[in-house]
Structure formats: C-alpha cells, structure tokens
Amino acid sequence: MSGMGGGPVAIVTGGARGIGRGCALALAEAGYDLVLVDVLEPEMASTARELEALGRQVLIQAADVSNFQRAQEVVGAAMARFGRIDVLLNNAGRSMAKGMTEITEAEFDATIAVNLKSCFNYIHAVAPIMLTQGGGRIVSMSSLNAHSGGVTAAVSKFAYAAAKAGILGMTRALAKELGPTILVNAICPGLIQTEVNGNVVIRERGEAVARDGIALGRVGSPQDVAQLVRFLATSEPCFITGQDFIVDGFQFQV
Numbered sequence: 001m002s003g004m005g006g007g008p009v010a011i012v013t014g015g016a017r018g019i020g021r022g023c024a025l026a027l028a029e030a031g032y033d034l035v036l037v038d039v040l041e042p043e044m045a046s047t048a049r050e051l052e053a054l055g056r057q058v059l060i061q062a063a064d065v066s067n068f069q070r071a072q073e074v075v076g077a078a079m080a081r082f083g084r085i086d087v088l089l090n091n092a093g094r095s096m097a098k099g100m101t102e103i104t105e106a107e108f109d110a111t112i113a114v115n116l117k118s119c120f121n122y123i124h125a126v127a128p129i130m131l132t133q134g135g136g137r138i139v140s141m142s143s144l145n146a147h148s149g150g151v152t153a154a155v156s157k158f159a160y161a162a163a164k165a166g167i168l169g170m171t172r173a174l175a176k177e178l179g180p181t182i183l184v185n186a187i188c189p190g191l192i193q194t195e196v197n198g199n200v201v202i203r204e205r206g207e208a209v210a211r212d213g214i215a216l217g218r219v220g221s222p223q224d225v226a227q228l229v230r231f232l233a234t235s236e237p238c239f240i241t242g243q244d245f246i247v248d249g250f251q252f253q254v
Helices: 018-029 041-053 068-082 105-133 158-178 197-204 207-212 222-234
Strands: 009-013 033-038 058-062 087-090 136-141 182-189 244-247
Touching: 009 018, 009 068, 009 105, 018 033, 018 041, 018 087, 018 222, 033 041, 033 068, 041 058, 058 068, 068 105, 087 105, 087 222, 105 136, 105 158, 105 182, 136 158, 136 222, 158 182, 182 222, 222 244
Parallel strands: 009 033, 009 087, 033 058, 087 136, 136 182, 182 244
Antiparallel strands: none
C-alpha cells in the first residue's frame, strides 16, 4: 500500500548516520519514503539528500528520541505528510562505557531513556496507526551486548546491555500483543564499523584483534544490518515475529 508520496513509508530513528543511514538507504532502494529522526541535523540533511537522489520523498525531524511528547509530534507530522506508516525502525541509541562503581544515576537513566524508553515512545505512537491500517512492521535495534552482558577485557557496558536486553523482552511481548496485525522483531548487531564505534574499536583493541574474534574474518558494515532490515520490512508473506536476529559474523570473542 502506498502513502501520499507514492510509496510505503518508514520511520527511522537515529537515521542520520551509521547503521540508521545504511538502513534508510536500503529501504529507499526498496521503494520506501522515509521519515528520519535524529539530533544530528546536518548529518540528517545530508542523508536526506542521498535518499531524495534515489527518487524518494523524505521528512526530517530533529528530535530527542527519549522525549515521549516529541515522539507523538514526529509521528503526527509523518501522518500529515504521508498519510500512513508501514515500518518503524527503532535504531537510535547511546552507548555508556562505565562500570557500576563509575556510572552516575543520571548517566544510567539517560542510557535507559535513549536506548529502551525511546522504543516505547515510538511504538506507542505508531502501533495504533498500524493496527488501524491493518498491518505494519516494527524492528528495534538491540545489540550483541544484550547476550554478552556488555563486558569486555577493556570496558563494562552494563547499563547499555541492560537497555538492549530490555528491547528483546519488549519485542517478544509486543509480538504477542500486536500480532497478527503487526510483526515485531529485534536485531542484535555485533561489531559494526560506523563513524562512532569503528574508530574506538580500532584504537582500543586493534583492527587485527577485533577481526580475529569473528568467524567471517571481518568487522561488519551498516549494509550487513540494512539487508536484514530490508528483508523484515518487505518480505511478503512473512511468518516471522517476536524474533531476535544476531548479525555478528559469529563473533566468538567479546
């Protein structure tokens, strides 16, 4: 089904760069018009131009994804522009690399808010629309840290791991609650080279060390994740919901 822009519509939070940008491009190539949500306005505008060059219509929304009211406004703007929402990709996130004895309450709360509460905010706004439409897909970006506990030899990410594990529980519960109308799935990327974490990994652990712990012998790319998002968004018919997909090249060292 098509929106006012002529194609199905996807909202991508954290769509300015990295995995979010890669997923937005993959969805645009599949014929989706896009709503990009991010705090990085110049990068978001740059990604929007790339999407428009593919012939898609794009709405950009500067927003703090942890703000519940702002999520309602963003979804309202999307509906005013396109008239429908077919896919929600909850991709926005924030890593916090501090152990229990170092992290402050404010830092812990912010990590939960950006990574977990943001998913609630946008699903709460989008789900009634998808139910009325008679269909929709929700994909939320968790992390391999949800399985590993977020602890490496170098750093603890327990707050981040807790938030990302929460996404998995939310996904399973909502797949039951919103099915059969809405399909709800989660993705757990492993080591993916982006503008943010790629340089950190190379600096702290060394590129060779990172790749030695991955069966496929390389660090992942945003495109590796984007192809799965495209599949989950576009496959018809689809008998997949409530699932947790690990995309890590079989990363056996964390």
